[in-house]
Amino acid sequence: MNQDTTRSSRALGSNYVLEREIGGGATGRVWRAIRRADGAAVAVKVLRAEFAGDTDSVVRFLRQRTVLAQVAHPHLVRVHDLVAEGDMLAVVMDLVEGKDLRQVIRSTGGVPLNREDALTILSQVAWALNAVHAAGVVHRDIKPENVLIQGRIGAPHAMLTDFGLAKFLDGPAYTSASVLNGTPAYMAPEVVTGNPAGPESDVYALSIMAYELLAGERPVHAENPAALLLAHLSAEVVRPPGLPDGLWRLISAGLSKEPEARPTAAEFAARIVNPGHESSMASTMDAIRPAPVKPAPPKPNGRKRWLLWTAGALCVLLGVGAGLWFGRPTTKASSQAQVSHSAEPPLYQYVLPVEVTSPKPGEILLKFPSAGKLDGFQSYIVYRDKDPVDQFVAWNEKGYSYLIGDQKTPFCYRVVALLQTDKPPAALEIQPVCQPANGKPRG
Numbered sequence: 001m002n003q004d005t006t007r008s009s010r011a012l013g014s015n016y017v018l019e020r021e022i023g024g025g026a027t028g029r030v031w032r033a034i035r036r037a038d039g040a041a042v043a044v045k046v047l048r049a050e051f052a053g054d055t056d057s058v059v060r061f062l063r064q065r066t067v068l069a070q071v072a073h074p075h076l077v078r079v080h081d082l083v084a085e086g087d088m089l090a091v092v093m094d095l096v097e098g099k100d101l102r103q104v105i106r107s108t109g110g111v112p113l114n115r116e117d118a119l120t121i122l123s124q125v126a127w128a129l130n131a132v133h134a135a136g137v138v139h140r141d142i143k144p145e146n147v148l149i150q151g152r153i154g155a156p157h158a159m160l161t162d163f164g165l166a167k168f169l170d171g172p173a174y175t176s177a178s179v180l181n182g183t184p185a186y187m188a189p190e191v192v193t194g195n196p197a198g199p200e201s202d203v204y205a206l207s208i209m210a211y212e213l214l215a216g217e218r219p220v221h222a223e224n225p226a227a228l229l230l231a232h233l234s235a236e237v238v239r240p241p242g243l244p245d246g247l248w249r250l251i252s253a254g255l256s257k258e259p260e261a262r263p264t265a266a267e268f269a270a271r272i273v274n275p276g277h278e279s280s281m282a283s284t285m286d287a288i289r290p291a292p293v294k295p296a297p298p299k300p301n302g303r304k305r306w307l308l309w310t311a312g313a314l315c316v317l318l319g320v321g322a323g324l325w326f327g328r329p330t331t332k333a334s335s336q337a338q339v340s341h342s343a344e345p346p347l348y349q350y351v352l353p354v355e356v357t358s359p360k361p362g363e364i365l366l367k368f369p370s371a372g373k374l375d376g377f378q379s380y381i382v383y384r385d386k387d388p389v390d391q392f393v394a395w396n397e398k399g400y401s402y403l404i405g406d407q408k409t410p411f412c413y414r415v416v417a418l419l420q421t422d423k424p425p426a427a428l429e430i431q432p433v434c435q436p437a438n439g440k441p442r443g
Contacts, residue, residue: 012090013083018044028061032095042080043095052087065091071135075128077148077161096159098151101144101209110216117156118213119272121149124158126206126269132160133199133265139163140197142205143186144212184228184347185218189257192229193386200259203268207254210272214247215240219255225347226379226391226418233257233388246275348419349381350374351428356413356435359401364437367399368415376421383414383432404437411435 010018018031022043033044047061065082072078081092101121105113112118125147132139139146141162150157182191188204191197211219219237222228237255239248250271256262263271354368371377372395379393382400390402404411412432419425 012044012046012088013085015081016042016044016083016090016092018046033092035092041095043093044083045091045093047089049087052089058089061089061091071131071137073128073131075124075158075160076131077159094159096148096150096161098149101147101149101158104149105144105212108216112216113213115214118210121147121156121158122206122210122213123269123273124156125160125209126265126272128158128160129199129202129206129265130269133202137163138197138199139202141182141186142202142209143183144209147209184225185220187229187232188259189232190259192232193388198259199265200262203254203262203265204256204259206265206268207251207262210251210254211237211240214243214251224379224393225420226381229418230381230388230391244275246271250275347378348376348421348424350417350419350425351430352380352415352417353428353430354413354415354433355399356433358435358437358439361439362403362405362407362437363401364404364411364413364435365399365401366413366415368395370395370397371417371419374417374419374421374425375423376419378418378420381416381418383416384411407438408436411437 009020012018012033015036017034017036019034020032021029022032023030028045028047031044031046033042034040035042047058051061052058062082065079069079077094077096079091079093083090083092099107113121125142129139129142139160142160146160146162148159148161150159182197182201182205186205186208188197188201191201208218208220211217220228220231220235222231237252239252243251250263250268254262254268350371352368352371354366357365357367359365366382371380379391380395381388382390382392392400400415412434414430414432
């Protein structure tokens, strides 16, 4: 995070003075400011000027105030005010003195955090998530960059931040269906396949963060965003050496491919500090588990049953003083606020027109235009019906061919370009193309 990048003071409305810029994300800049009424230091997140005319960016930015005004918790950053001045939009919130968790992780040089401190942080974030979920809100971007750590004598104090991607479970979706909301390294399998994120998706991301803190690395790795998304669907997570049985059972459950198999945020919070007492906590969890926002649908059977109930959504998607506690000398704390520090553009799945033929029995040939010239192009993902079956970067003008065992079923194919960009191209109205692999055109 860039600190003290701007030192010239300026007024914001009638009640705030921006002192200096202390950080920024993809759509906003964060300033340290003074509230004129009482002289208190606050953090002010200002929407970048280039996004002021974009309705989706404005709605997502303002959502932070809407969400946090309804939830109060000691491990959530509080929002105090909204300021609109000309074409400037700003959200005023607590100024948190400390570092974000990503900075803390980097400061260890790849060595896992002290286990007691890591478990304390994880429990605090989980309890904050429980409060958020109980209010009918999903965060959708849980990651170390969005956890601020205040140094407290003897123990860390974590604050969950950045609700720019949050959504109400019973509210409308404001973001384009082609946007993959979240950060690829922490994205739950059901989100990758197009299902709307739920509380279980936040727990999946929290479990990845837990693995990262305790093992010193993430459980899922890949060379590019497309491969990383596919890895969430299929990669088997390896147990880190030295992790106690109770902790591994909890984290592996949180990393389940099936959302309904994951613990709730409250269960995670309680068990992460008492990993050996799962069975004795059942009645306690029943008492503190937030009531569901709406009745859960019937759960189909099968190892990959989550793929079945995400199929409909997939069609939509493809169509459009911290130094004290981690063992380092205390230095002057940096001022930070509710902001994602990666400043990475969002990911889009851009559906391409595709021609499907079967030049010979058992073989399918896909031909589609190259997306390499599109802003932010990363790679391609090939879908057969609802399942992603391959990902690649290179494109051959002759087409992309692969073998299929079933030569009779008319599978339907889509090719999607994965873009990481602030300026997505206009969506195309494209239907999937169906073709059997028996060398004959579809009748």
